Amino acid sequence: xxxxxxxxxxxxxxxxxxxxxLPVLDxxxxxxxxxxxxxxxxxxxxxxxxxxxxxxxxxLHAGKKAVVVSSRKIxxxxxxxxxxxxxxxxxxxxxVYELLTTLAALExxxxxxxxxxxxxxxxxxxxxxxxxxGHALLNDVKCAISTVxxxxxxxxxxxxxxVGDGNHGPALGRAWEMAPSVRIMMxxxxxxxxxxxRNRECTARLVVGDLGVTITWCD
Amino acid sequence: xFLKSEHxxxxxxxxxxxxFSSNLDTLLGGGIVPGEIIEFLGxxxxxxxxxxxxxxxxxxxxxxxxxxxxxxxxxxxxxDTCEIRLNQMAEAALAHLNLxxxxxxxxxTMSRLTTREMLxxxxxxxxxxxxxxxxxxNNISEECDYGAVLIDALAxxxxxxxxDMRQRTNILAELSNKLxxxxxxHNVTLVTVNQVRMDREGGVxxxxxxxxxxTAHRRVFLRRxxxxxxxxxxxxxxxxxxxxxxxxxxxGIRDCLPQTT
Numbered sequence: 001x002x003x004x005x006x007x008x009x010x011x012x013x014x015x016x017x018x019x020x021x022l023p024v025l026d027x028x029x030x031x032x033x034x035x036x037x038x039x040x041x042x043x044x045x046x047x048x049x050x051x052x053x054x055x056x057x058x059x060l061h062a063g064k065k066a067v068v069v070s071s072r073k074i075x076x077x078x079x080x081x082x083x084x085x086x087x088x089x090x091x092x093x094x095x096v097y098e099l100l101t102t103l104a105a106l107e108x109x110x111x112x113x114x115x116x117x118x119x120x121x122x123x124x125x126x127x128x129x130x131x132x133x134g135h136a137l138l139n140d141v142k143c144a145i146s147t148v149x150x151x152x153x154x155x156x157x158x159x160x161x162x163v164g165d166g167n168h169g170p171a172l173g174r175a176w177e178m179a180p181s182v183r184i185m186m187x188x189x190x191x192x193x194x195x196x197x198r199n200r201e202c203t204a205r206l207v208v209g210d211l212g213v214t215i216t217w218c219d
Numbered sequence: 220x221f222l223k224s225e226h227x228x229x230x231x232x233x234x235x236x237x238x239f240s241s242n243l244d245t246l247l248g249g250g251i252v253p254g255e256i257i258e259f260l261g262x263x264x265x266x267x268x269x270x271x272x273x274x275x276x277x278x279x280x281x282x283x284x285x286x287x288x289x290x291x292x293x294x295x296x297x298x299d300t301c302e303i304r305l306n307q308m309a310e311a312a313l314a315h316l317n318l319x320x321x322x323x324x325x326x327x328t329m330s331r332l333t334t335r336e337m338l339x340x341x342x343x344x345x346x347x348x349x350x351x352x353x354x355x356x357n358n359i360s361e362e363c364d365y366g367a368v369l370i371d372a373l374a375x376x377x378x379x380x381x382x383d384m385r386q387r388t389n390i391l392a393e394l395s396n397k398l399x400x401x402x403x404x405h406n407v408t409l410v411t412v413n414q415v416r417m418d419r420e421g422g423v424x425x426x427x428x429x430x431x432x433x434t435a436h437r438r439v440f441l442r443r444x445x446x447x448x449x450x451x452x453x454x455x456x457x458x459x460x461x462x463x464x465x466x467x468x469x470x471g472i473r474d475c476l477p478q479t480t
Contacts, residue, residue, distance in 0.1 A: 044455055075254060
């Protein structure tokens with residue numbers, strides 16, 4: 001990697017950012033622009049993938065390139081309302097090594113948005129090993145994500161694990177906490193609503209609908 | 220490494236497997252689609268095994284009637300696959316198709332279809348511990364001529380056999396990866412049945428922990444309401460939070476009878 005002049009980086013940034021329809025999420029995360037690595041963390045079914053697909057729709061409607069890296073098959077229900085364009089690239093990964101290969105291949109693509117969905121099970125599978133190779137691999141993934149995040153907006157989903165006493169915390173442990181630039185926690189309330197927050201003072205409400213998601217401030 | 224977009228867009232138009240209850244099918248967005256992992260959970264006696272048997276039979280519906288006409292594999296971890304019940308469901312399905320056959324093509328198909336032929340496409344295998352289950356998934360990952368794999372009930376072998384919870388989480392994570400790889404590679408519909416346990420407040424919670432809950436694309440909670448009426452609530456996926464009622468009769472899964480006032 002060679003040093004690059006900042007005005008070139010700024011122009012690249014402008015070239016690859018895309019208009020989106022989630023202004024509250026923009027403020028919550030400190031900006032949905034290239035250079036950010038955003039983690040959406042929450043229990044199963046709270047709507048992490050829905051938010052990602054909403055942004056993917058926005059990106060494709062704006063005519064920019066988007067990449068989805070997923071361990072799960074993408075279903076018709078995710079793809080509806082999507083413009084039929086060749087700007088969407090999909091890669092299915094089923095192991096950490098495939099994830100690293102895909103992330104390396106992403107450097108040459110000029111993608112505006114990279115969504116990495118459902119990979120905490122891949123990473124958890126290596127973390128459980130008795131030796132420390134798991135942590136080294138996790139570090140490799142962290143570095144690979146940071147490298148692609150220089151030019152693109154990276155968004156990924158994480159789940160929860162129990163941390164004892166019936167409480168839950170983000171999966172992948174303390175070592176992973178440094179990986180994202182922003183971690184957005186999401187939770188389902190007892191009345192059925194969903195909230196997302198970065199720190200406890202600032203919460204937003206998430207509503208999932210047929211055409212996408214709506215995020216509004218809680219007040 | 221990267222797929223062409225037309226391969227991805229194929230997922231939009233894929234034939235779902237129906238359940239013979241139109242309320243339940245609407246809740247599931249038409250049925251269960253290829254490539255998806257759907258998890259049904261509920262207490263014992265909430266209709267999960269019956270739903271598996273019905274879906275296994277429904278996979279064999281011929282293409283002329285909008286079905287998938289594929290082989291299905293019932294993985295039996297509990298020992299409650301009842302061949303007599305499968306036969307009953309297949310006969311009822313055949314009778315229903317005979318009733319709705321209208322044009323010549325459909326009538327021709329029905330004149331050649333028998334219960335025996337339908338059931339020859341439903342395979343069943345008994346797994347008595349988790350290593351057998353893993354070995355089975357490894358076997359069918361190479362060459363899979365099944366269109367649907369139904370695992371009833373996955374939680375059985377993971378609830379009591381492990382002293383070391385870390386080992387259990389690892390094995391479940393690996394199983395999750397293998398199942399997704401199977402679905403992606405062979406475009407298989409996967410149905411897993413999970414069990415529930417009590418949580419601190421006295422409510423029910425799915426078994427196998429938080430990490431397993433991210434595996435399925437969709438999760439549906441089944442509950443017995445009264446008599447032969449059961450309800451299904453979507454916990455994760457499209458139409459999250461919505462409920463539908465269905466009935467389990469001698470013919471299999473069907474819609475509820477209209478209420479007489």
